[in-house]
Amino acid sequence: MNTAGEETLRPWGRYVRITPPGPPGPPGPPALVDEHLRVELPAPWPWPALADVLVAPGSGDAAADALAAAHPGTAVVAVHTGAGRCWLRVGPHGRVPIRLHLTERHAAVHPWPVWASLAHTWLVTGTH
Numbered sequence: 001m002n003t004a005g006e007e008t009l010r011p012w013g014r015y016v017r018i019t020p021p022g023p024p025g026p027p028g029p030p031a032l033v034d035e036h037l038r039v040e041l042p043a044p045w046p047w048p049a050l051a052d053v054l055v056a057p058g059s060g061d062a063a064a065d066a067l068a069a070a071h072p073g074t075a076v077v078a079v080h081t082g083a084g085r086c087w088l089r090v091g092p093h094g095r096v097p098i099r100l101h102l103t104e105r106h107a108a109v110h111p112w113p114v115w116a117s118l119a120h121t122w123l124v125t126g127t128h
Contacts, residue, residue: 012043016053016117034121036075038113049073053120055080055113061099064089068097075123078116086112090119098123 007015018034036052048054051074056067058079064087068077072093080086086107088100102115110118 009037010043010047012040013047013051014038014113016120018117018121034124036117036120036124038117038120040113052076053113053116054078055116057081059085059087061087061089063087064099065097068093076116076120078112078119080112083107086115088116088119090123 005017005019007017009015014037016034016036016038017032020031020033037047037050038053038055039047039051041048041054041056048071051071053076054067054071054074055078058064058067059081060079063079064077067079068074068089071077075090075092077089078086084104084107086102088102090098090100100119102112106115
């Protein structure tokens with residue numbers, strides 16, 4: 001399993017680093033699989049515009065599409081109804097997205113922001 005590290009930038013922002021699985025390598029910084037900025041809305045400007053991953057309250061594919069259109073540089077958008085459902089839109093605005101619909105069973109394993117970061121890693125590593 002990959003390992004993840006998160007650095008809290010603000011209460012609504014996290015800098016996420018994903019490293020490859022396995023034992024530690026040679027001395028020095030670990031190899032990176034993915035690193036990105038994840039922002040949970042509401043957040044002050046300019047953070048949402050800088051985010052690679054946005055997470056916000058909402059429901060449905062239309063809400064995810066609207067959030068992606070408002071933030072065209074964001075690669076992954078997640079809208080959720082709390083612990084019940086989450087709609088992930090994977091892929092930047094202007095491209096045909098990959099859509100994932102998650103349920104409370106997913107939320108029981110990891111919170112929605114973690115699923116959104118996982119989707120970003122999946123997108124940028126080309127393992128989809």
